[in-house]
Amino acid sequence: MTLIPAKSWVLLSERQRVDYRHHREQLVAWMANIGKDPDGAEGYAETTTRNRADNLDQIYRWVWDREDGYTTHVTHDHTDKYVQELAYSDHSNSHKTNHVKTLKTYWRWRVQQHGADEWEPSMSFAQRDPSAQPRDYLTREERRRIREAALEYGSVPHYCAITPEDRREWKRLLARRYEKPMSEVDRGDFERANGFKIPSLVWTGLDAGLRPVEVGRARPSWVDTDNAVLRIPAKDAAKSDEHWTVSIQSRTAEMLSRWLDERTLYDRYDESDRLWLTREENPYGSSSLKYVLSKLCEIANIPTENRQMTWYAIRHSVGTYMAREEGLAAAQSQLRHRSKLTTMKYDQAPPEDRRNALNRMG
Numbered sequence: 001m002t003l004i005p006a007k008s009w010v011l012l013s014e015r016q017r018v019d020y021r022h023h024r025e026q027l028v029a030w031m032a033n034i035g036k037d038p039d040g041a042e043g044y045a046e047t048t049t050r051n052r053a054d055n056l057d058q059i060y061r062w063v064w065d066r067e068d069g070y071t072t073h074v075t076h077d078h079t080d081k082y083v084q085e086l087a088y089s090d091h092s093n094s095h096k097t098n099h100v101k102t103l104k105t106y107w108r109w110r111v112q113q114h115g116a117d118e119w120e121p122s123m124s125f126a127q128r129d130p131s132a133q134p135r136d137y138l139t140r141e142e143r144r145r146i147r148e149a150a151l152e153y154g155s156v157p158h159y160c161a162i163t164p165e166d167r168r169e170w171k172r173l174l175a176r177r178y179e180k181p182m183s184e185v186d187r188g189d190f191e192r193a194n195g196f197k198i199p200s201l202v203w204t205g206l207d208a209g210l211r212p213v214e215v216g217r218a219r220p221s222w223v224d225t226d227n228a229v230l231r232i233p234a235k236d237a238a239k240s241d242e243h244w245t246v247s248i249q250s251r252t253a254e255m256l257s258r259w260l261d262e263r264t265l266y267d268r269y270d271e272s273d274r275l276w277l278t279r280e281e282n283p284y285g286s287s288s289l290k291y292v293l294s295k296l297c298e299i300a301n302i303p304t305e306n307r308q309m310t311w312y313a314i315r316h317s318v319g320t321y322m323a324r325e326e327g328l329a330a331a332q333s334q335l336r337h338r339s340k341l342t343t344m345k346y347d348q349a350p351p352e353d354r355r356n357a358l359n360r361m362g
Helices: 014-033 046-067 076-088 093-114 140-152 164-178 187-193 197-208 212-217 250-263 286-300 312-326 328-335 340-346 351-361
Strands: 229-232 244-247
Touching (some): 014 046, 014 093, 046 076, 046 093, 046 212, 140 197, 140 286, 140 312, 164 187, 197 244, 197 250, 197 286, 244 328, 312 328, 312 340, 328 340
Antiparallel strands (some): 229 244
Protein backbone atom coordinates (compact mmCIF):
# COMPACT_ATOMS: atom_id res chain seq x y z
CA MET A 1 0.00 0.00 0.00
CA THR A 2 1.27 3.48 -0.89
CA LEU A 3 1.16 5.58 2.27
CA ILE A 4 1.77 8.85 0.43
CA PRO A 5 0.16 8.74 -3.02
CA ALA A 6 1.76 10.79 -5.79
CA LYS A 7 -0.92 13.50 -5.74
CA SER A 8 -0.16 14.19 -2.07
CA TRP A 9 3.60 13.71 -2.37
CA VAL A 10 4.02 16.67 -4.73
CA LEU A 11 2.11 18.97 -2.37
CA LEU A 12 4.28 18.30 0.68
CA SER A 13 7.73 19.29 1.88
CA GLU A 14 10.15 16.63 3.08
CA ARG A 15 9.29 17.35 6.73
CA GLN A 16 5.58 17.20 6.02
CA ARG A 17 6.03 13.89 4.22
CA VAL A 18 7.72 12.41 7.30
CA ASP A 19 4.85 13.55 9.52
CA TYR A 20 2.13 12.50 7.07
CA ARG A 21 3.70 9.05 6.62
CA HIS A 22 3.80 8.51 10.39
CA HIS A 23 0.18 9.66 10.71
CA ARG A 24 -0.95 7.36 7.91
CA GLU A 25 1.01 4.38 9.27
CA GLN A 26 -0.86 4.62 12.57
CA LEU A 27 -4.26 5.02 10.93
CA VAL A 28 -3.77 2.22 8.39
CA ALA A 29 -2.44 -0.18 11.03
CA TRP A 30 -5.50 0.50 13.19
CA MET A 31 -7.90 -0.10 10.28
CA ALA A 32 -6.16 -3.32 9.25
CA ASN A 33 -6.01 -4.80 12.75
CA ILE A 34 -9.02 -3.61 14.76
CA GLY A 35 -10.85 -0.97 12.70
CA LYS A 36 -13.93 -3.01 11.78
CA ASP A 37 -14.71 -4.03 15.37
CA PRO A 38 -12.39 -2.37 17.91
CA ASP A 39 -14.03 -4.21 20.83
CA GLY A 40 -13.58 -7.58 19.11
CA ALA A 41 -10.16 -6.68 17.67
CA GLU A 42 -11.30 -7.38 14.10
CA GLY A 43 -9.72 -5.45 11.26
CA TYR A 44 -10.93 -4.65 7.78
CA ALA A 45 -10.06 -6.78 4.77
CA GLU A 46 -6.93 -5.74 2.90
CA THR A 47 -8.90 -4.33 -0.03
CA THR A 48 -11.25 -2.36 2.23
CA THR A 49 -8.29 -0.96 4.19
CA ARG A 50 -6.59 0.12 0.98
CA ASN A 51 -9.72 1.70 -0.46
CA ARG A 52 -10.48 3.66 2.71
CA ALA A 53 -6.87 4.79 2.99
CA ASP A 54 -7.10 6.08 -0.60
CA ASN A 55 -10.39 7.84 0.18
CA LEU A 56 -8.89 9.46 3.25
CA ASP A 57 -5.96 10.74 1.24
CA GLN A 58 -8.44 12.49 -1.08
CA ILE A 59 -10.22 13.95 1.94
CA TYR A 60 -6.96 15.23 3.42
CA ARG A 61 -6.11 16.98 0.15
CA TRP A 62 -9.58 18.54 0.18
CA VAL A 63 -8.88 19.87 3.71
CA TRP A 64 -5.45 21.18 2.70
CA ASP A 65 -7.02 23.10 -0.15
CA ARG A 66 -9.50 24.75 2.26
CA GLU A 67 -6.87 25.43 4.92
CA ASP A 68 -4.25 26.76 2.49
CA GLY A 69 -1.74 24.13 3.50
CA TYR A 70 -0.86 20.86 5.16
CA THR A 71 -2.53 19.66 8.35
CA THR A 72 -3.58 16.35 9.85
CA HIS A 73 -6.11 18.09 12.09
CA VAL A 74 -9.44 17.27 10.47
CA THR A 75 -12.46 18.70 12.31
CA HIS A 76 -16.18 17.91 12.46
CA ASP A 77 -16.76 21.08 10.46
CA HIS A 78 -14.42 19.82 7.74
CA THR A 79 -16.20 16.50 7.43
CA ASP A 80 -19.68 18.06 7.54
CA LYS A 81 -18.77 20.39 4.67
CA TYR A 82 -17.14 17.54 2.76
CA VAL A 83 -20.35 15.49 2.96
CA GLN A 84 -22.38 18.51 1.83
CA GLU A 85 -20.14 18.90 -1.21
CA LEU A 86 -20.48 15.18 -1.92
CA ALA A 87 -24.26 15.55 -1.95
CA TYR A 88 -24.09 18.11 -4.77
CA SER A 89 -21.38 16.31 -6.76
CA ASP A 90 -21.89 14.18 -9.86
CA HIS A 91 -20.48 11.08 -8.16
CA SER A 92 -22.64 7.98 -7.84
CA ASN A 93 -24.45 7.27 -4.59
CA SER A 94 -22.17 4.27 -4.16
CA HIS A 95 -19.12 6.56 -4.30
CA LYS A 96 -20.73 8.99 -1.86
CA THR A 97 -21.69 6.22 0.55
CA ASN A 98 -18.17 4.77 0.48
CA HIS A 99 -16.70 8.15 1.41
CA VAL A 100 -19.18 8.58 4.27
CA LYS A 101 -18.24 5.10 5.52
CA THR A 102 -14.59 6.14 5.30
CA LEU A 103 -15.27 9.23 7.41
CA LYS A 104 -17.11 7.12 10.00
CA THR A 105 -14.08 4.84 10.19
CA TYR A 106 -11.77 7.82 10.55
CA TRP A 107 -13.76 9.26 13.42
CA ARG A 108 -13.95 5.90 15.22
CA TRP A 109 -10.15 5.93 15.12
CA ARG A 110 -10.02 9.50 16.44
CA VAL A 111 -12.44 8.65 19.23
CA GLN A 112 -10.67 5.47 20.31
CA GLN A 113 -7.06 6.52 19.84
CA HIS A 114 -7.18 10.27 20.52
CA GLY A 115 -10.27 10.86 22.66
CA ALA A 116 -12.09 12.97 20.07
CA ASP A 117 -15.83 13.57 20.14
CA GLU A 118 -17.97 11.21 18.09
CA TRP A 119 -19.20 12.31 14.66
CA GLU A 120 -22.41 11.46 12.82
CA PRO A 121 -23.02 12.41 9.18
CA SER A 122 -25.76 14.94 8.54
CA MET A 123 -27.10 12.90 5.61
CA SER A 124 -26.93 9.50 3.96
CA PHE A 125 -27.23 8.45 0.34
CA ALA A 126 -29.82 6.04 -1.04
CA GLN A 127 -28.48 2.69 -2.13
CA ARG A 128 -29.76 0.27 -4.73
CA ASP A 129 -32.40 -2.18 -3.51
CA PRO A 130 -30.52 -5.41 -2.66
CA SER A 131 -33.29 -7.40 -4.33
CA ALA A 132 -32.95 -5.44 -7.59
CA GLN A 133 -31.59 -7.00 -10.75
CA PRO A 134 -27.81 -7.52 -10.64
CA ARG A 135 -25.52 -5.61 -12.94
CA ASP A 136 -23.97 -7.05 -16.07
CA TYR A 137 -23.27 -10.76 -16.03
CA LEU A 138 -21.99 -13.35 -18.46
CA THR A 139 -24.55 -15.35 -20.41
CA ARG A 140 -24.33 -19.15 -20.58
CA GLU A 141 -22.63 -18.90 -23.97
CA GLU A 142 -20.21 -16.25 -22.71
CA ARG A 143 -19.33 -18.40 -19.70
CA ARG A 144 -18.39 -21.24 -22.05
CA ARG A 145 -16.28 -18.92 -24.20
CA ILE A 146 -14.52 -17.37 -21.20
CA ARG A 147 -13.71 -20.85 -19.87
CA GLU A 148 -12.18 -21.79 -23.22
CA ALA A 149 -10.37 -18.44 -23.54
CA ALA A 150 -8.66 -19.10 -20.19
CA LEU A 151 -6.93 -22.06 -21.85
CA GLU A 152 -5.50 -19.73 -24.50
CA TYR A 153 -4.64 -16.79 -22.23
CA GLY A 154 -0.95 -15.92 -22.52
CA SER A 155 -0.10 -19.22 -24.20
CA VAL A 156 2.89 -19.60 -26.53
CA PRO A 157 4.04 -22.33 -28.96
CA HIS A 158 6.14 -25.22 -27.67
CA TYR A 159 9.83 -24.27 -27.51
CA CYS A 160 10.90 -26.99 -29.96
CA ALA A 161 7.98 -26.56 -32.38
CA ILE A 162 9.04 -23.22 -33.87
CA THR A 163 11.89 -21.99 -36.04
CA PRO A 164 14.85 -20.14 -34.48
CA GLU A 165 13.57 -16.90 -36.03
CA ASP A 166 10.09 -17.33 -34.55
CA ARG A 167 11.58 -18.45 -31.24
CA ARG A 168 13.51 -15.19 -31.09
CA GLU A 169 10.29 -13.18 -31.47
CA TRP A 170 8.57 -15.22 -28.77
CA LYS A 171 11.58 -14.72 -26.50
CA ARG A 172 11.29 -10.98 -27.07
CA LEU A 173 7.62 -11.11 -26.02
CA LEU A 174 8.35 -13.22 -22.93
CA ALA A 175 11.23 -10.95 -21.94
CA ARG A 176 8.79 -8.04 -21.81
CA ARG A 177 6.18 -10.11 -19.98
CA TYR A 178 8.54 -11.32 -17.28
CA GLU A 179 10.68 -8.16 -17.20
CA LYS A 180 13.99 -9.92 -17.78
CA PRO A 181 16.74 -9.71 -20.42
CA MET A 182 15.92 -11.54 -23.64
CA SER A 183 19.15 -13.52 -23.27
CA GLU A 184 17.84 -15.04 -20.04
CA VAL A 185 14.56 -16.35 -21.51
CA ASP A 186 14.73 -20.16 -21.63
CA ARG A 187 12.52 -23.24 -22.02
CA GLY A 188 11.28 -22.83 -18.48
CA ASP A 189 9.77 -19.46 -19.37
CA PHE A 190 7.94 -21.04 -22.32
CA GLU A 191 6.53 -23.72 -19.99
CA ARG A 192 5.59 -21.09 -17.43
CA ALA A 193 3.65 -19.13 -20.08
CA ASN A 194 1.58 -22.25 -20.75
CA GLY A 195 0.98 -22.95 -17.08
CA PHE A 196 -2.24 -23.54 -15.17
CA LYS A 197 -2.45 -20.40 -13.02
CA ILE A 198 -4.94 -18.45 -15.14
CA PRO A 199 -7.10 -21.46 -16.11
CA SER A 200 -7.34 -22.56 -12.47
CA LEU A 201 -8.14 -19.02 -11.28
CA VAL A 202 -10.76 -18.30 -13.95
CA TRP A 203 -12.42 -21.72 -13.80
CA THR A 204 -12.64 -21.50 -10.01
CA GLY A 205 -14.23 -18.07 -10.36
CA LEU A 206 -16.75 -19.41 -12.88
CA ASP A 207 -17.76 -22.17 -10.46
CA ALA A 208 -17.49 -20.53 -7.05
CA GLY A 209 -18.30 -16.94 -7.99
CA LEU A 210 -15.35 -15.72 -5.93
CA ARG A 211 -15.36 -12.05 -5.00
CA PRO A 212 -12.14 -10.16 -5.84
CA VAL A 213 -11.18 -10.10 -2.17
CA GLU A 214 -11.70 -13.87 -1.98
CA VAL A 215 -9.43 -14.44 -4.98
CA GLY A 216 -6.80 -12.38 -3.16
CA ARG A 217 -7.25 -14.33 0.09
CA ALA A 218 -7.47 -17.80 -1.47
CA ARG A 219 -4.98 -20.32 -0.09
CA PRO A 220 -3.94 -23.82 -1.16
CA SER A 221 -5.51 -25.12 2.05
CA TRP A 222 -8.94 -24.18 0.69
CA VAL A 223 -8.66 -26.66 -2.15
CA ASP A 224 -10.03 -30.19 -1.77
CA THR A 225 -9.52 -31.72 -5.21
CA ASP A 226 -10.57 -35.22 -4.12
CA ASN A 227 -14.08 -34.00 -3.27
CA ALA A 228 -14.17 -31.13 -5.80
CA VAL A 229 -14.92 -28.41 -3.25
CA LEU A 230 -13.38 -25.29 -1.77
CA ARG A 231 -13.39 -25.23 2.02
CA ILE A 232 -13.28 -21.56 3.02
CA PRO A 233 -12.57 -21.04 6.74
CA ALA A 234 -14.42 -18.36 8.69
CA LYS A 235 -11.28 -16.23 9.07
CA ASP A 236 -10.96 -15.93 5.29
CA ALA A 237 -14.66 -15.55 4.45
CA ALA A 238 -15.76 -12.19 3.04
CA LYS A 239 -18.77 -10.45 4.59
CA SER A 240 -19.29 -13.43 6.88
CA ASP A 241 -17.89 -15.21 9.92
CA GLU A 242 -18.94 -18.68 8.79
CA HIS A 243 -17.17 -21.67 7.27
CA TRP A 244 -18.26 -22.37 3.69
CA THR A 245 -18.02 -25.46 1.51
CA VAL A 246 -18.34 -24.46 -2.14
CA SER A 247 -18.84 -26.92 -4.99
CA ILE A 248 -16.66 -26.85 -8.10
CA GLN A 249 -16.68 -28.99 -11.24
CA SER A 250 -14.40 -32.01 -11.44
CA ARG A 251 -12.56 -30.46 -14.39
CA THR A 252 -11.96 -27.32 -12.32
CA ALA A 253 -10.57 -29.52 -9.56
CA GLU A 254 -8.21 -31.02 -12.15
CA MET A 255 -7.01 -27.55 -13.17
CA LEU A 256 -6.44 -26.68 -9.52
CA SER A 257 -4.54 -29.92 -8.97
CA ARG A 258 -2.26 -29.11 -11.90
CA TRP A 259 -1.73 -25.58 -10.62
CA LEU A 260 -0.93 -26.73 -7.08
CA ASP A 261 1.81 -28.98 -8.48
CA GLU A 262 3.14 -26.23 -10.74
CA ARG A 263 2.96 -23.61 -7.99
CA THR A 264 5.66 -25.40 -5.97
CA LEU A 265 8.16 -24.71 -8.77
CA TYR A 266 8.06 -20.92 -8.38
CA ASP A 267 10.20 -19.17 -5.78
CA ARG A 268 7.67 -16.37 -5.33
CA TYR A 269 5.37 -18.77 -3.48
CA ASP A 270 8.02 -19.96 -1.03
CA GLU A 271 7.19 -17.14 1.38
CA SER A 272 3.50 -16.78 0.48
CA ASP A 273 0.44 -18.86 1.32
CA ARG A 274 -1.67 -17.17 -1.38
CA LEU A 275 -3.05 -19.54 -3.99
CA TRP A 276 -2.46 -17.07 -6.83
CA LEU A 277 -0.11 -14.08 -7.16
CA THR A 278 0.26 -11.58 -9.99
CA ARG A 279 3.52 -11.26 -11.94
CA GLU A 280 4.35 -8.41 -9.54
CA GLU A 281 4.02 -10.94 -6.69
CA ASN A 282 0.91 -9.26 -5.27
CA PRO A 283 -2.43 -10.87 -4.40
CA TYR A 284 -5.06 -10.36 -7.08
CA GLY A 285 -7.55 -7.53 -6.55
CA SER A 286 -10.37 -5.80 -8.42
CA SER A 287 -8.13 -3.97 -10.91
CA SER A 288 -5.88 -6.90 -11.80
CA LEU A 289 -8.89 -9.22 -12.16
CA LYS A 290 -10.73 -6.71 -14.34
CA TYR A 291 -7.66 -6.66 -16.60
CA VAL A 292 -7.65 -10.46 -16.82
CA LEU A 293 -11.35 -10.52 -17.71
CA SER A 294 -10.93 -7.82 -20.35
CA LYS A 295 -8.17 -9.84 -22.03
CA LEU A 296 -10.33 -12.96 -21.87
CA CYS A 297 -13.20 -11.07 -23.52
CA GLU A 298 -10.82 -10.04 -26.32
CA ILE A 299 -9.75 -13.64 -26.86
CA ALA A 300 -13.36 -14.87 -26.73
CA ASN A 301 -14.68 -12.07 -29.00
CA ILE A 302 -17.18 -10.98 -26.37
CA PRO A 303 -18.32 -7.37 -26.92
CA THR A 304 -18.00 -5.18 -23.82
CA GLU A 305 -19.33 -1.86 -25.12
CA ASN A 306 -22.03 -0.37 -22.87
CA ARG A 307 -21.39 -3.09 -20.28
CA GLN A 308 -19.79 -2.86 -16.85
CA MET A 309 -17.56 -5.86 -17.36
CA THR A 310 -15.82 -6.22 -14.00
CA TRP A 311 -14.88 -9.45 -12.21
CA TYR A 312 -18.32 -9.33 -10.59
CA ALA A 313 -19.83 -10.17 -14.00
CA ILE A 314 -18.56 -13.70 -13.35
CA ARG A 315 -20.00 -13.82 -9.84
CA HIS A 316 -23.35 -12.44 -11.02
CA SER A 317 -23.52 -15.11 -13.72
CA VAL A 318 -23.01 -17.83 -11.10
CA GLY A 319 -25.86 -16.42 -9.00
CA THR A 320 -28.21 -15.98 -11.96
CA TYR A 321 -27.82 -19.46 -13.41
CA MET A 322 -27.49 -21.31 -10.10
CA ALA A 323 -30.78 -19.75 -8.99
CA ARG A 324 -32.32 -20.72 -12.33
CA GLU A 325 -31.06 -24.32 -12.24
CA GLU A 326 -31.28 -25.22 -8.55
CA GLY A 327 -33.20 -22.43 -6.82
CA LEU A 328 -32.37 -19.58 -4.46
CA ALA A 329 -31.19 -21.83 -1.62
CA ALA A 330 -28.46 -23.30 -3.82
CA ALA A 331 -27.46 -19.85 -5.09
CA GLN A 332 -27.34 -18.50 -1.53
CA SER A 333 -25.00 -21.28 -0.44
CA GLN A 334 -22.81 -21.17 -3.56
CA LEU A 335 -22.36 -17.38 -3.32
CA ARG A 336 -21.91 -17.48 0.46
CA HIS A 337 -24.73 -15.06 1.29
CA ARG A 338 -25.86 -14.84 4.89
CA SER A 339 -29.18 -13.24 3.93
CA LYS A 340 -31.72 -14.68 1.51
CA LEU A 341 -32.68 -11.10 0.65
CA THR A 342 -29.26 -10.57 -0.93
CA THR A 343 -29.76 -13.62 -3.13
CA MET A 344 -33.23 -12.55 -4.25
CA LYS A 345 -31.78 -10.27 -6.93
CA TYR A 346 -30.86 -13.44 -8.83
CA ASP A 347 -34.47 -14.67 -8.84
CA GLN A 348 -35.06 -13.70 -12.46
CA ALA A 349 -35.22 -15.27 -15.89
CA PRO A 350 -32.01 -14.63 -17.86
CA PRO A 351 -32.38 -13.07 -21.36
CA GLU A 352 -32.08 -16.34 -23.29
CA ASP A 353 -34.90 -17.92 -21.24
CA ARG A 354 -37.13 -14.92 -21.87
CA ARG A 355 -36.25 -15.04 -25.58
CA ASN A 356 -37.26 -18.71 -25.71
CA ALA A 357 -40.54 -17.81 -24.01
CA LEU A 358 -41.21 -15.14 -26.64
CA ASN A 359 -40.53 -17.65 -29.41
CA ARG A 360 -43.00 -20.08 -27.85
CA MET A 361 -45.56 -17.29 -27.47
CA GLY A 362 -45.42 -16.55 -31.21
